[in-house]
Amino acid sequence: MVPSSIRSPHRPDPPPGRPQARSLGFEAYSDPAVYADERARLFHPAVGPLFISHRSLLDGAGHAAGEADDRVLLTSEDGGTVRAFANVCTHAMRPLVASRERLSQACVTCPYHLWSFRRDGSFIGGPGMVLDPTQRDALGLREFPLVQWRGNFFAGAAAADEAFQRDLALVDGAFVSLGRSDWLDFADWRLIAAEEEVYQGDWKSFMEVYGDCYHVPPFHDGLASFADCDTLQWTFGDSVHLQALQLSAEQGRRSPNYRAWCDGLQRYYALRGEPEPKLAVIWSAFYPNLMIEFYNGLRVISVLVPQGPTAYLNRVRYYVPADMEALVPGLPATILAAYRETEVQDKALNESRHLGLARAQELGLDAATYLPNLSGPQPELGTVHFHTWWRRRMDWPAEGVGPASLPLP
Ligand SMILES: [Fe+2]
Numbered sequence: 313m314v315p316s317s318i319r320s321p322h323r324p325d326p327p328p329g330r331p332q333a334r335s336l337g338f339e340a341y342s343d344p345a346v347y348a349d350e351r352a353r354l355f356h357p358a359v360g361p362l363f364i365s366h367r368s369l370l371d372g373a374g375h376a377a378g379e380a381d382d383r384v385l386l387t388s389e390d391g392g393t394v395r396a397f398a399n400v401c402t403h404a405m406r407p408l409v410a411s412r413e414r415l416s417q418a419c420v421t422c423p424y425h426l427w428s429f430r431r432d433g434s435f436i437g438g439p440g441m442v443l444d445p446t447q448r449d450a451l452g453l454r455e456f457p458l459v460q461w462r463g464n465f466f467a468g469a470a471a472a473d474e475a476f477q478r479d480l481a482l483v484d485g486a487f488v489s490l491g492r493s494d495w496l497d498f499a500d501w502r503l504i505a506a507e508e509e510v511y512q513g514d515w516k517s518f519m520e521v522y523g524d525c526y527h528v529p530p531f532h533d534g535l536a537s538f539a540d541c542d543t544l545q546w547t548f549g550d551s552v553h554l555q556a557l558q559l560s561a562e563q564g565r566r567s568p569n570y571r572a573w574c575d576g577l578q579r580y581y582a583l584r585g586e587p588e589p590k591l592a593v594i595w596s597a598f599y600p601n602l603m604i605e606f607y608n609g610l611r612v613i614s615v616l617v618p619q620g621p622t623a624y625l626n627r628v629r630y631y632v633p634a635d636m637e638a639l640v641p642g643l644p645a646t647i648l649a650a651y652r653e654t655e656v657q658d659k660a661l662n663e664s665r666h667l668g669l670a671r672a673q674e675l676g677l678d679a680a681t682y683l684p685n686l687s688g689p690q691p692e693l694g695t696v697h698f699h700t701w702w703r704r705r706m707d708w709p710a711e712g713v714g715p716a717s718l719p720l721p
Pocket residue numbers: 521527528532657658661
């Protein structure tokens with residue numbers, strides 16, 4: 313018979329006087345009730361701040377379903393105004409635009425009964441309908457607040473709040489401090505690939521891995537020889553964090569793809585007559601589910617789309633400088649291959665967390681589900697920051713080990 317709880321003898325109490333992380337308990341993961349609460353508190357486009365799409369999604373389109381959330385319809389006026397609406401027809405609640413659909417018609421027309429709406433959400437009419445103006449006004453689409461920052465659209469009342477605006481200013485300031493304010497805007501870069509991958513597990517495990525630089529040296533040979541984890545610099549806001557790493561002196565030598573990335577960058581900057589930036593990457597996270605990765609030579613927008621309590625999609629868009637392929641033929645494909653090499657490794661890391669949580673729970677192990685390493689350069693501080701944010705936003709009790717809030721730098 314398996315005992316109801318087993319305390320592992322290999323889990324010492326954290327030493328006194330050191331910041332102690334309060335990891336989330338088993339009950340926080342893969343639970344339908346918790347997931348429903350997350351949908352209402354963290355993933356609601358009226359609440360926010362919730363990333364919906366990058367501006368490049370609307371290039372050449374008048375309206376589209378949000379890349380990060382297809383419950384949201386984005387429309388773009390000719391003058392450039394972008395609005396967000398519930399992607400639901402007011403006739404009979406059917407979705408107006410399918411997931412990943414981009415349309416260029418002058419108005420939004422429901423495919424089922426041809427009810428039509430202007431891009432400002434107002435109702436035009438439907439076949440055979442005779443309405444007075446008051447009735448017509450009542451049939452407009454439900455609008456959500458929308459904020460644009462650096463080509464990224466965030467929905468929800470909280471997107472305009474002081475806390476989120478302070479976070480965005482903090483990110484701007486961090487890029488200035490790192491000497492790379494020119495990296496933030498990549499509207500003129502070229503989209504070279506867009507894809508999605510299904511992951512098994514709770515979406516939170518992906519954000520945990522993203523805030524964990526601890527696994528990079530042992531688990532990502534190629535990446536660790538491209539970006540030097542000993543140079544890790546953290547920046548923390550209310551609902552964002554950044555990790556900045558310098559290029560490694562190893563020049564990608566532990567992976568042919570990363571080696572070719574480093575060699576290609578040297579040729580690219582030489583041909584442009586520019587000094588090569590010493591920065592390898594700035595990884596940014598915007599909770600709950602957005603990651604924008606600013607690599608030397610590559611930008612990646614990665615957004616998690618939960619599919620329920622035990623599965624999620626990772627939707628990814630890749631951008632390179634518009635002149636890269638012409639100057640160094642094949643370099644964009646090489647960079648993409650290097651990134652995917654790391655992505656495959658990270659998938660194993662993400663899904664093994666799901667497997668391990670389920671196993672530990674089945675075995676009745678009574679232990680913290682996560683013991684982040686906060687010594688030295690504190691390589692898992694991003695994970696701790698995410699857990700702390702999640703507890704606050706979910707209004708979860710401050711039980712477990714550790715203080716109510718962590719003394720973050
Ligand atoms: Fe990783």
